[in-house]
Amino acid sequence: MxxxxxxxxxxxxxxxxxxxxxxxxxxxxxxxxxxxxxxxxxxxxxxxxxxxxxxxxxxxxxxxxxxxxxxxxxxxxxxxxxxxxxxxxxxxxxxxxxxxxxxxxxxxxxxxxxxxxxxxxxxQTFFTWDQVLAGTTACLMEDIRWTRCDIKAICLTAAVLGKAVAAERGASEVIWVGPDRLVREGGSCNLFVVRGREVWTHPADRHILAGVTRLRVLEIARELGVVVREEPMTAEELLVADEVFLSSTLRDLLPILRVDGRPIGRGRAGPVSLRLAERMRAAVDRELSADG
Ligand SMILES: Cc1ncc(COP(=O)(O)O)c(C=O)c1O
CATH class of the missing domain: 3.30.470.10 (Aminotransferase class 4, branched-chain amino acid transferase, N-terminal domain)
Known part of the structure; x- marks a missing residue:
């Protein structure tokens, strides 16, 4: 060449x-x-x-x-x-x-x-551990998407608008909230809430995309003995959670430290998120470095 x-x-x-x-x-x-x-x-x-x-x-x-x-x-x-x-x-x-x-x-x-x-x-390169510790921010917004979010369709107009609103509000990601005030997922990620020793995430129904990374998070959490509940929580419950984190192919597992400008927990990456993030990185490294 x-x-x-x-x-x-x-x-x-x-x-x-x-x-x-x-x-x-x-x-x-x-x-x-x-x-x-x-x-x-x-x-x-x-x-x-x-x-x-x-x-x-x-x-x-x-x-x-x-x-x-x-x-x-x-x-x-x-x-x-x-x-x-x-x-x-x-x-x-x-x-x-x-x-x-x-x-x-x-x-x-x-x-x-x-x-x-x-x-x-x-x-592209992916997040360093320091970037994981630095976490990210999000804002809540009414879910304006269609009712087949389980299909990874190329019509992403709602996500484009949602991410623009997030940027206007000084946040990096949007969190979709249903008419019932139940939190669904992020603009381009799944969402998890830590409450005590439990991890909550929306069930994989038509309101969310069943993320490949989400499934790994759930597996890892179970391996670590963390109780996993595939049940939705309200936006109000999310705001008073101990920890919140997201998962996606491009971001692995990333703590969300502020939502709507309010700190989640102590406003730092929490212990459950970090233990899961560590395991996730190890799983990703193993997968990407295996012989083959
Ligand atoms: C709406 C939405 N939810 C969840 C995800 C995470 O899916 P995955 O972990 O398969 O990347 C994405 C990824 O783009 C997404 O767009």
Missing amino acids: MIGQPRDDLYLNGEFMPLASGQISVQDRGFQFADGVYEVVRFKGSRFLWLDEHLARLERGLTALAIPGVGSRDRFTRVLPELVRRSGSGEGSIYLQVTRGPAPRDFSMPISAVPTELAYVAP
């Missing part, structure tokens, strides 16, 4: 190319209707973090939206290692998306559209 030549960091419909070279039809249903699903997967070297779980969720989303992603899961399993190799990136995340494909603009599902499949590499 010549010096300065862009690397192939995009896979689009069967071909590898530089990200800037990717072209999608203006009639793509993803572009016109947000008619598709996506995933974000972390990698290091040739290792992917919990790829099977991400691709299983992608497949469930395709089925839920009746998008005929025939073979998407197997194809991505084959293509992603090759994409990372071609991109030359050592560590980062991969964004994958499948849409219903290009078709004349009509609400009804086209019979013959061929789904658009893409994946691209975003090189």
